[in-house]
Amino acid sequence: MATAAVIAFWFATVLYGGATVLYAYFFLSKRPSYSWYATFFTGAGFLCHTASIGMRSVAEDGTRLDGQNQLILLAWALVLVYFVVEHLVKFKVYGVLLVPAGTLLMVVSQFLARKGAAPVSPLVENWKIGIHVAMIVFANAGFIVGAVASLAYLLQERQLKRKKASVLFKRLPPLASIDLLARRAIAFAFPAYTAGLMLGIVRAYETDQRGWWADPRVMLAGLVWGVFGAYLALHYSERATARTTARLALVGALLVAVLAVVARTVPAGFHVFGV
Amino acid sequence: MHLVLVGLSHKTAPIEMREKMTFPAARQAEALSQLTSDGAVAEAVILSTCNRTEIYALSADAERGVEAVLSFLTDYHDLDRHDLVRYLYIVKGEAVVRHLFRVVSSLDSMVIGEAQILGQVKEAYEHAFENGATGRAFNRLFRQSFEVGKRVRTETAIGENAVSISYAAVELAKKVFDSLAGRTVLIIGAGKMSELTAKHLVCNGAVDVLVANRTYERAVELAQRFSGRAIEYGALFERMRDADIVISSTAAQEYVVRKADVAEVMRGRRGRPLFLIDIAVPRDIDPAVNELSDVYVYDIDDLNGVVESNLEERMREAERAEAIIEDEVAEFLRWQESLEVVPTVAAIRAKAEAIRQAELERALKRLSGLSERDLATIDALTCAIVNKMLHGPTARLKAAAEEADGYLVVEAARELYGLDETEGGRGSGLLRTLLNRRAREIHDTHAAKETGDGLGC
Known part of the structure; x- marks a missing residue:
């Protein structure tokens, strides 16, 4: 389960990365098809991200609240909030800034990885x-x-x-x-x-x-x-x-x-x- | 059949000539009837706008077609042929398709990206269609051109961004306020340009118009045109507190609106932005006003700069539109080619030969012990049957190709022999065409009515 969680995490990161590139193309070219694909990649990444969090929580008998996992949770919440914003204001342009922010959080979280099980307070x-x-x-x-x-x-x-x-x-x-x-x-x-x-x-x-x-x-x-x-x-x-x-x-x-x-x-x- | 175009436009002819060459909608039926009464023109569409007059014709012989159109133009408008020819352009074949697609995509317009031309071409086609001046070829060509026009507008940003001063002002105001609904416009000075700008703002949702002018009666007069209110010139800055957009166009030689005045106005606005448009020369608004927070000042040069930048962007988008047009021209040519006799005859023969070979092989499996001579005889026999069966249709197809509506016979042959079945039904076939034609025509006529916007051109 833990391995599957890691695979899902990297899938999510790659999909967010792809969405970041597509949003950038969309911003520069303003072609709606790019924004559609960008949203699709973000949505697919979000599903993988959710699955990763869920599987990791199952594997570790609960959601860890250490620095690394909090950044992963923050990225997840950010993408979720982005979807709500996009639904409400219909401006895809926010994805150009928010999805890269989510991707960055995912990557940065990996630098905060600790070796071995964290002591639980x-x-x-x-x-x-x-x-x-x-x-x-x-x-x-x-x-x-x-x-x-x-x-x-x-x-x-x-x-x-x-x-x-x-x-x-x-x-x-x-x-x-x-x-x-x-x-x-x-x-x-x-x-x-x-x-x-x-x-x-x-x-x-x-x-x-x-x-x-x-x-x-x-x-x-x-x-x-x-x-x-x-x-x-x-x-x-x-x-x-x-x-x-x-x-x-x-x-x-x-x-x-x-x-x-x-x-x-x-x-x-x-x-x-x-x- | 050959496509022919004879026309003139703002690029080739002065207004004096263009106005002589117009075809008003009320007289198009008569003009089309006259044009097609000559056997040289099988199908025709007359496009007549304020910037162009073009006659699209389908003719069995290109030269005869051009001649017929030229004679029609000179006769109809009673013009001297030599005078007229100087301003005309004559286009034939594939170039006609490309020209029409460029026209409908507004790449050939005076203002690239303008939206009216698509409606105008639809209207021209509708007139021709209703008067029986179009057939299969022009129905296909013009309907595809409308799709091209739509594709270009949706797949490129050619129609976006304002290219006139007054629209640029509206666009900028929307960049500040998002929606102009419920906004208040204050006009200083009752000039024509400020009136036009205010008109665009009101059309975009601004509801309240205040007018201040040194001559109060002129302010009242202008305010009445917008169902607005005239205000005393002395109360200008007091009333500016209520305004969201200020348009200034007075004949004053000094600044009418200064930084200190606007700073005072902004104190009472609690952070509400103020957008000032200065279209006066010399300027009415001190440029230093732009330094204030939440205040945006645009003078005539700034607006011109926006317009120029937008035009440049349209030019860039036009390059993308050209690529779309090339795709569509190729598609039309493929369709046109499918209606030509030689490839159709070759396809029929290839299909018959394939059937003959398959049947021969099957029969020979059942017949054992045949000599080489017997085999050759059977082979020659099947060949002779196929050739004799196809001789009549082939000869008639070739003869039909010389007729004005020969492509209908070709299309019928393709349908009967099922030549287009392997291509995913690209060629719809005469039978299906006949069944679907009316339904499509009704649909297209309604669609054309929805999008037409002539603006008096």
Whole structure:
């Protein structure tokens, strides 16, 4: 079963890679057939990805929540969220940025592979931690979607300001729809993130963890929460321009990346089971 | 049968000549009847738009066909032949197919990628069809041309991106706001160009039009045309807070809209973007306004730049369209070739020979002890039967090829001998054609009516 899971994982990665190339062709040529094949490859990759996660969980008597598997789960959630976005806004162009992000997460996850079985912390053996991880994984996927949309916003705004009718200008969606997508993605992700963090805090209190807040991962998570909280506050109160909030979303996404990859390589602190 | 095209267009003839050569829809029946009354022209379609007049004809003899069309044009429009010929182009054979496909794909249009021509060609074909001026060849050619037109528009981006100043403004506004539905347009100055731009914006969903002009009466007059509201010129910046799109086209010699004014306006808008189109020369809007957040200013040069870039993209797409056209020309030629007599006769003979050989082999298996001489006699006998059976049809097919509607006989022969069965039914055959013709014609006529857009051309 474990071998089948690995094979399915690589199939998924290759299919996402193929979809990335096809989305790039679609972006440059704007031929609908490329986007159809790209979506097909992404869908096939997603099925393999789901099968891989399922088989691995069966082989290991549960879903591991280490750094490697969390990136794999994040990639899975990202592709799932992408399909929802594509269904809702009908803009295939987001696939050009989101599917490569998913592929990258799959590849990066392989650098975090640990040899031998990971020690299972007693803290993890609780339903609250399962929900905590699931919430944060989905919230991160939402933040990435929001950040990708924000990046598209800044690129499109720059094209409009510079008055260049470039390929980028023609292919990217209108400013209003990009901004709306970014805001909605972050607005949906933020409560999930908050709930995920709250569950983690509750679990820390339950297990009487002293100084849990001093862990670099916990502090970074707090920073991510603060940045996206500020994003929503500024956006909905209309006290900042869309350009400023887009930049804020990119900062938030950068922190998510730091938290997901760099912080997990630091083997110290309370949150060690995430390493 | 030979395809012939005689015509003139914006590329070869001035407007004075083009207007003399028009065929109004109401007079096409009479013109087609006159054109086909001469035995030299078997089928004809007259395409008449503001930019071109073309006569497509099918003739047993290409030279006679051209002559007949030229005589018809000079007689019908009462023109001097020598004057007329200077502006005409004459195309024959395969080049006619390519020309029609290029025309219908708008590669030969004044504005490459414009959408009206497909509807205009459909309309021309419909007139010819209804007046009995088309037959099997032109029905196939023109119907395929409509498919080519559709393919080019769907498989390339030739029709995308605005190529006029006013449409470019609309396209840019959509890049900011996505949909223009419910947007408010503020017009400063009651010029013609701002009126045209506003008209396009309103057609695309903008609902509220505010007009500010130094002469209040002119503002009222323009506002009435859009069911909008005239505002006092002094209240311009106060009302700009409500606007999403501003079009400025005044005769002022200095900037009418300055950065400080717009900065003040933006304070009350809570991040709502403002798109300003300056089509005045000298400019009305200080370019520094573009530096403000959520404000986008486009002057006439910027809009021209967008148009030029879009035209360049259309030219690139035109190259892809040419490749599609070459594919389609080849397909039409294959179809046309299948209707020629020589390959048909050869195919009938090949099929008969294959049957003869198979039957002979089967019979010889049952007949044992035959001498070499007997075998040769039987072989000669079967050959003679086949040859005699095929002699009559072959001779009649060759004779029919000389007739105007000879291809119908050829197609009937292909159907009766089942020559196209192995090619996946590519040749539909006369019997099936006759059964399906009416249904297809009704369908195509409806489809043509749905897409036609003449814009008065």
